[in-house]
Amino acid sequence: MPRLTRFLTCLLGLLLLAATPASAQDMPPWGTGDSKGEDLSIYLVTFGPGDDVASWWGHGSLVVEDQRLKQSRLYNYGMFSFDERMLMRYAMGRLEFWVDDASPAGTFRFYRSLNRDVRLQELNLSPEQRVELAKALAVNVLPENRNYLYQHYADNCVTRLRDGIDRVLGGTFQQAMSGPGRMTLREHTRRYTAVGPPMSVLLDFLMNDEIDKPITRWQEAFLPDELERQVAEMQVVGPDGQKHPLVARAFSVYTATGRPALPEQPPKYAPVLLLMGLVFGGGAVGLALWGRRSGGRAPRVLLGLQNLLVGLVFGIPGFALFIMWLFTDHTVTYHNENLFQANPLTLLAIPFGVQLMLGSKKAPGRMRLLWWVLAGVGVLGLVLKVLPPFDQDNWRLIGLILPISLGMAGAFTRARVQAPAEVRPSSEPVAPSLKASGS
Template sequence: MPRLAPLLTCLLGLLLLASTPAHAQETPPWGTGESRGEDLTIYLVTFGPGDDVAAWWGHGSLVVEDQRLEQSRLYNYGMFSFDERMLARYAMGRLEFWVDDASPGATFRFYRSLDRDVRLQELNLTSAQKVELGRLLAVNVLPENRHYVYHHYNDNCVTRLRDGIDKVLGGQFQQVMSSPGRMTLRDHTRRYTAVGPAMSLLLDFLMNDEIDQPVTRWQEAFLPDELERLVAEMQVVGEDGQKRPLVAKALNVYEAKGRPATPAEPPRYGPVLLLLGLALGGGAVGLALWGRRSGGRAPRILLGLQNALVGLVLGIPGFALFIMWLFTDHTVTYRNENLFLANPLTLLTLPLGIQLMRGSEKARERMRRLWLVLAGLGVLGLALKVLPMFDQDNWRLIALLLPLSVGMAGAFTLARARAQAQATSEPLTPSLKASGS
């Protein structure tokens, strides 16, 4: 999600602060003009996915090496720091990143220690292009230039590499890669987060149709693996007018042991979510029927507990999504259709569920009204799908949450019917006894 920390492609830069040498103050020779183009080698480095959420996306960097002067630097646009303002900037979608340089060898050893792939592609650039790219990187790393506002899809530690390469190629890269992409940004997000289904579902819930629109291959290169793929396929026109591969050679520095590959396609778990939604909604109805027959405490307590959990699991994200839309720069959350399915009203099921567990009849009636509203909103969100503007790819969430809402509304409607039946039958008991005597 744009500028949202759980999805940051390059949070690992924080660890690099502690594991690689501090930013060198002296300007490298390619920044002072000492380096000659024929002595420079520039590599695109791709680091494979890691274990934590931030590392699921992989990472990328550029390495500049002057073989004559025996100097090399790795440029990492994924740096950020935890400080007293970081959480506020993160919450508002205004998190700042910066570029720093470090020792390539130390960085490679660090990623190897995490059992993450380290792959290099030597860029087949002209001498002038190498000099220019080296100069750009040396200028970018200066304190007055190094910071930028992170955006997960449009401006991150990989798109900065892509844009730098394209600049020295005179725009050839973007021009060639303007063809349609393989899939939407949501599909890419879902396949990279498939390793953690719960987090994947949460991110799917939080994002609107901004990432469901068709994209180009150029836009897909917000991901390290996609940029690596495009660079490998790219043919550029040299000074002689002849086409040549952009990659002179590829080096596999380290291959992760036993780490599963990122799926080529997003997982298809819609049917599973539908079954889960039906089970949850049907379970609520089952508890209401049990309570209607037995009148015991157990079904009431279990139904209250289920509602309290729904408030925690769905109400908090629904409330957060609403706040993100109104008060933050997380544009990918704005006007999100999933607010028909879970929203701040859903959070009310938490306290009302607890009250129901404690035997409150007022809570039962309030829950009935609340779930009728929530189910109605869910049905409205589904009906609006016939309109072109309601094109968000959220069928998986509808499959999960709409049956739950309808089931809850049905459960509390049954509970109310039972209460009304008891209310009408109880006064009759004394009069019947009197007539019999």
């Protein structure tokens, strides 16, 4: 219930922050040319991570303030529609975001109510650069300009801020951050999702080697914390011809309490996942051996239940991944090597597992064929790793899923599970075991 309450609070707050779309008539003074550069201040705002999956990454915005005219607005590129088609658009990779403006003070109060950090960096820009950036934001928020197609790694609410700052700096920001990044996009993803291990593993499963390539620091700035770090390091040439920090001053409006620190490195799940795979796969063989020795109902039901769980946990994501590759614009799911380990065939473990629990005589044979196919495809995915094109960082998923497939194949082969024998009525008379003798 507390998590539902927080989600509803977040949803209501975002809807309240979504102001009526700006128009030419209500342009701020920096959009109409009434603001002077020396009166403007521009701040990069970094919001810390929140409780739900969408907010684990944090958030960012830009604030423009005219100190002479006492006006300020916060520009937020993270707006999207909470309507009935939102989930479908997201699933298809076609979710539109837009930029909106709102009251900075009201926005800060909202994030404080969610116990999320609010940190500001005042940008040390020239008066001309302040006017240019502020006017670009005012124009960008107009209805005809505000929408964009969201892409998590390449075009999101933070990369739009990064690109705007770079434009007024004449491209020097991107040039300064063209060096190699600290880690890959996958490693950053695993680092930020470590707060929820099951979701972290699921996202790791769904994404292909597109996020395993070496990246630059510029590309790392799809994350609010990384952009904040890079802006703090950036040096710009001032009117005196000398280099100065891009950040004139930095301060916190609110510091969250009780939140775990973001790990600097991705979690080391591989040994745990391998152990889980070995235990689950070995458990299947153990149940089959037990069933062969005892001939009882319990091991058969437990093994059927185990197959049902495997079908649900791996079959549904495998099927979803296959559909996302074929029918959506999520390029990060295309040609995913994890389909060797779990795919639509894995879903068959659900009905076959139910049949096994109910005592179907055909279920063991069906399970044997299914798991030999899945185990063979899984081994093929492992063997292909020796070839350069198969460079996806999915060893953790192989370690988890392949031992389960091999264990299931072994369970229905060397120690075959027998369904209960049918008892048929016989019309033949039962022969007496003893004959009476007479004199």
